[in-house]
Amino acid sequence: MTDTAIEAAALGRRFGRRRRPALDGCSFRLPAGRVCAVVGPNGAGKSTLLALAAGLLRPTDGSITVLGQAPAASRERLAYVAQNKPLHPQLTVTGTLRLGRDLNPRRWDAGAAERIVAEGDLDPGARIRSLSGGQRTRVALALALGKRPELLLLDEPMADLDPLARHQLMATLMADAADRGTTVVMSSHVVAELEGSCDHLLLLGGGRVRLAGPLDDLLAAHTLVTGRAGDPLGPHTVVESRTTGRQLTALVRPTGPLGDGVQGDRPSLEEVVLAHLRSPDAPPLLLDAREAAV
Amino acid sequence: MVEYRIDRRSGVATYVQIVQQTKQALRLGLLEPGDRLPTAREVVEATAINPNTVLKAYRELEREGLVEARRGLGTFVRRSLGAAPADSPLRAELDAWAARARAAGLEHDDVAALFTSVLDAHFADSKGDA
Numbered sequence: 001m002t003d004t005a006i007e008a009a010a011l012g013r014r015f016g017r018r019r020r021p022a023l024d025g026c027s028f029r030l031p032a033g034r035v036c037a038v039v040g041p042n043g044a045g046k047s048t049l050l051a052l053a054a055g056l057l058r059p060t061d062g063s064i065t066v067l068g069q070a071p072a073a074s075r076e077r078l079a080y081v082a083q084n085k086p087l088h089p090q091l092t093v094t095g096t097l098r099l100g101r102d103l104n105p106r107r108w109d110a111g112a113a114e115r116i117v118a119e120g121d122l123d124p125g126a127r128i129r130s131l132s133g134g135q136r137t138r139v140a141l142a143l144a145l146g147k148r149p150e151l152l153l154l155d156e157p158m159a160d161l162d163p164l165a166r167h168q169l170m171a172t173l174m175a176d177a178a179d180r181g182t183t184v185v186m187s188s189h190v191v192a193e194l195e196g197s198c199d200h201l202l203l204l205g206g207g208r209v210r211l212a213g214p215l216d217d218l219l220a221a222h223t224l225v226t227g228r229a230g231d232p233l234g235p236h237t238v239v240e241s242r243t244t245g246r247q248l249t250a251l252v253r254p255t256g257p258l259g260d261g262v263q264g265d266r267p268s269l270e271e272v273v274l275a276h277l278r279s280p281d282a283p284p285l286l287l288d289a290r291e292a293a294v
Numbered sequence: 295m296v297e298y299r300i301d302r303r304s305g306v307a308t309y310v311q312i313v314q315q316t317k318q319a320l321r322l323g324l325l326e327p328g329d330r331l332p333t334a335r336e337v338v339e340a341t342a343i344n345p346n347t348v349l350k351a352y353r354e355l356e357r358e359g360l361v362e363a364r365r366g367l368g369t370f371v372r373r374s375l376g377a378a379p380a381d382s383p384l385r386a387e388l389d390a391w392a393a394r395a396r397a398a399g400l401e402h403d404d405v406a407a408l409f410t411s412v413l414d415a416h417f418a419d420s421k422g423d424a
Contacts, residue, residue, distance in 0.1 A: 033346075034346075035344050035346075167342050170342035171338060171339050171340070171341070171342040172339075174338035174339070174342055174343065174344060174345055175335050175338055175339045177338075177344075177345050178333075178334045178335040178338050178345035178348075179335060192302070195302055196300060196302050196308050196341075196342070196343045196344065196347070197342055197343060197344050198344065199344045199346050199347070216307070266305065268305065
């Protein structure tokens, strides 16, 4: 077992010569055992990154290694659930799990897969095409977790789930991570639902890495400042600043103590992410993952 | 056993919420020495928070000597906290005081503000300690 789940070096991927690259010069390291949120606006490159990690796409620039190997060589040890959750519509739930067993003869854990399906109160004899979006997600997740992966890649797993199903899905994922130390990487553009579940963040924008690192460290590196308009923000790195009447609101990365009369608060994950999305030119912040940062 | 309630909008770090709620349970006598804390798996299954967060909270409680991890068995309470269990004379006095405050026409927030200011005056040195 390696201590690095994913490592990307100057990773890039183009679709066609004339178009802007979907990913461009991405470098980051994700330690094993983390639950990582991949966040960014539509078209940021989230799905491309996950498909590269899953070995379904090849990089056109740079490199990516997964569990210490090329992604294609790690196929058995990772599971990937695509955004559209491709399943055979005419198969039953039981038939789908049987297929999972046949495709993963050495690793398959029928008990785990059946438990996830049973928690969703699904009829094992129902055909996939008759299931709701949320139920289909559950079957796709059972298929992925039944493989007992070391790395689980989920592309927008929550998109078509109601709040209860989201909570159940997250709880199932977190329980698996607690039991087996699975590394989970999930993309989403709904940030709030990831806070609390994820301990690592990768913010993509325009094909580049904007923020990367342990979530707590990234949040601690930012301060939400309120003061009077015209207050100097001095040596601090300003991510975003706005003036409303006499009031100044800014998200900064402090490089020293804040000035007098300026109030600093700890921002939420959503505030940090939104400020970066509104300010595409803010400099990136890539923090290396220390073990103690958990 | 305790059940943790995680408020994601409170602005308080999740692991701090677990530490605070455990201490609250110890103060109120809901947890006693020898009791087992829920496993990380049990907590995350109920709350969908990250298991590392639970472990971080338990490490913090362990560092303060309140609980101890026993390998393969779980995390157990070592000692209780404070001298004010739910049925102590101090609680009875506070209860009587709150009743008088209410009878005097004070609202909930007035009483809370009054109590907090007296509390802060007496514990100025340890303010902010969870």
